[in-house]
Amino acid sequence: MDKTNDIMVLGYCRVSTIEQKQNTSLRLQLKSIQQFCDSQNWKLVTHFEDAESGSSLNRPGFNQLLDTIKHFEIDGIVIWKLDRLSRSLVDGKQFLNDLEDSGLFIKSVTEAFIDTSTPIGKMVINMILSFAEFERDLISERMMNGKRMAFDEGRRVEGRIPFGYNKNGSNELSVCYDEADIVRFIFKTYSKVRSVRKTKALLDYEDIRNREDKWFSSMNIYKILRNRIYVGYVKYDGEWKDGLHEPIVSKHMYSRVNNILNR
Helix, strand or coil: CCCCCCCCCEEEECCHHHHHCCCCCCCHHHHHHHHHHHHCCEEHHHEEEEECCCCCCCCCHHHHHHHHHHHHCCCCCECHHHCCCCCHHHHHHHHHHHHCCCCCCEEECCCCCCCCCCCHHHHHHHHHHHHHHHHHHHHHHHHHHHHHHHCCCCCCCCCCCCCEECCCCCCCEEEEEEHHHHHHHHHHEEEEEEHHHHHHHHHCCCCCEEECEEEEEEHHHHHHHHHHHHHHHHCCCCCCCCCCCCCCCCHHHHHHHHHCCCH
């Protein structure tokens, strides 16, 4: 990448899952960056992007950006908004200081007042990063509160969809009857043979497989036998309570099996 008379810049775009839903898309960010570079007669050499949280700088696209800065002659970086780089005050300030030490500038398409070369500009940047960090923490708190509220209502709020269930349109668990029959077979078989290894052997003999069309491992079977979700409970932050979904296994069968496992 040779240095020319043109100002040569890199673009960087980022969205989180929540922001993607709010249509703060990577495509729109890149379009704004390209239009801005064209208006300034700057050459946008390439761009990098991430679809991850801004709480950490350890992101694939951002790491590629850093690697490019190290190995090629670049004049600066263009972003859509400062919080696309980071929602952490400490990380954001450190990165901007490193850029300044390297003689590179940073330009925000939507924040024309950002200027790392003046004391006032640096103060404004600190304020923006502080608000970005505050907003990140606020979003996290709201999500936690939302999960707690959903859990208190008996809704599943964490973990993968367990074998034996599907997720319906309301994001609730609904019984997948073919898989539920296998779950009940696993509980019933273990209660008789009292051995995970023998239970697995019988499943293999009957060619009973999981939803990925693979044989159940001993650990798969053990986790199913221990999972309280099959008797109608939901879990959040280490706490279990009665859920809204339909149980697959009776509490009597679950207790019997787990008493054997605990011996």
